[in-house]
Amino acid sequence: MLSEKSIVSGLVMMFVSINASAADYTIMQNSKSFKVAGAQVEEMTIKAGDTIHFKNEDPFFHNIFSLSDLKTFDLGSYPVGESKSVVFDAAGEVEIECAIHPQMYLLLTVE
Ligand SMILES: [Cu+2]
Numbered sequence: 001m002l003s004e005k006s007i008v009s010g011l012v013m014m015f016v017s018i019n020a021s022a023a024d025y026t027i028m029q030n031s032k033s034f035k036v037a038g039a040q041v042e043e044m045t046i047k048a049g050d051t052i053h054f055k056n057e058d059p060f061f062h063n064i065f066s067l068s069d070l071k072t073f074d075l076g077s078y079p080v081g082e083s084k085s086v087v088f089d090a091a092g093e094v095e096i097e098c099a100i101h102p103q104m105y106l107l108l109t110v111e
Helices: 004-021
Strands: 024-030 033-036 045-046 051-057 061-068 072-078 083-088 090-099 105-111
Touching: 004 061, 024 105, 072 083
Parallel strands: 024 051, 045 105
Antiparallel strands: 024 033, 051 083, 061 072, 061 090, 090 105
């Protein structure tokens, strides 16, 4: 029979191994578009559990949000140099937009 201690340590190991595979991405807000490594992106695929850091590189505010069923969030308005993060924990599609610049759009697929 499993002891309480071994169940707890098993759960902790499971958590650590899930976490170890999670990746971090940074998406820049630059020239009123979403950019990864300097290139504009309108679609992107990540894995469930991954984190995206949304960093404002423009000398004006952006307001990043999503109304998607999978992940609804509003990071608020923030200035150049500031970064805010979202963890995407479930698989599906998320539409990411900027409340200030309607032309900014990113379709994120979480696998
Ligand atoms: Cu914007």
